[in-house]
Amino acid sequence: MTDVHPGSGQVPTPRLRTMSVRGGTVSFAVPEHWVAIELSPDGDVVAAVEPDDSDRFRTNVVLTFADVQGSLAEWQRTTQHLESQELDGYLLLDHEEITVGGHVGLRRLTTHSTPAHESVTTESWTTLVDGTGITLTARVATLRLTRLAPVLDAVAASLVMRTDGLVPA
């Protein structure tokens, strides 16, 4: 299980369904009406995005795997540096050590401007298991955060990793 930020409101969360990857060793839940996408043929990047029912930014959750040399902290420093260089208006709002999928991990909260000049808030939960970096990233239009924060909290809390190791991609 994953530590999440204390709930921000009483907004009901939608029904969730579970997405499993890497032979079921990693799973997380997303709203059942969201669209599941496998962004890489080897299953190293899977995502779910809310339906395309307007021209607004579509809230999405992406799970990525990466081979990592070095420690979790070093890897995250590099990642953060790259994001701050590449993303317009990048602002690191919060970061903390937490439990992610039952492992020592990090949570970060950032905001930036998309190429379409939308303000997006990004929350990510990261851990490192046997040299594999696992990151669950949720992105939401900033002005919709109040309504969607409980959904993102529920998605993060659902992230589970089997304790007997990850199945390779």
Added chain:
Amino acid sequence: MSVTFDASTTRLRLDADAFITLVEYATDPEGACEDVVERLSDAGAVADGAPHPVLRNALAAVTSSLGSLQVLVTGPDGVRLHQAWVAFVSAMLTDLADGTYDFAALSTEFVPTTIAQLTGLQARPRLDAASAVVDESLLDDLASNSVAARTAGSEALADLLAPWPRASAAVRAGRWQLSVVDIAFQARDRTVVRRLAWVDVDAGLLRVEADEHGPALVPTTSTAVWRAIVSILPTDAETDAQTGTGTDASAQSA
């Protein structure tokens, strides 16, 4: 005081008199103070009897805003009071603490980002759960323009934060800041007023929360503050979608 304006970047820096005159000039050119209009004209901010076209969106936000927003940031070194007007396209008057302000249009969905930047919102250590009842007068002292009052307020704040020794020590070392965000807007037939206030002491963040016993300082996180900043803005439902930003109706925290 000077007025500087760069039309290519839309950057306008001016003093309070010049700003007031510019707004007057946008609505009633005949009534605006001629001397100040001359300064605005010399800088290129007004021309041919009207404000420069690149200033129209920002001035429209001021003259026909849905709501007004203030961001007060106070600390040992002084007090800054930033002003924003929330509209379809918003406007921000940023206090530079030297008697001048930057005035610019601002996409409404970036108002939270701007507040975060103005208040220096960032990750802070977590403080242990507890709360400290705080007197309104202490908050007034912290927000005072008087150095003596702020100094007295910070000493009282350090005492108040005794349950969190590192936070108390940070205040005594001069590392404290009070941020207060106020917004007022019309929601159909009523005026909605919301306030969000927090103290940043480097060693942690404490939100000012009020109940029937009065205000109290309660540990919080920058994530919670960010969510609270977003939630005090008017929703589309409250303003009949006049902000046009797709803001969802939702539970609000006052």
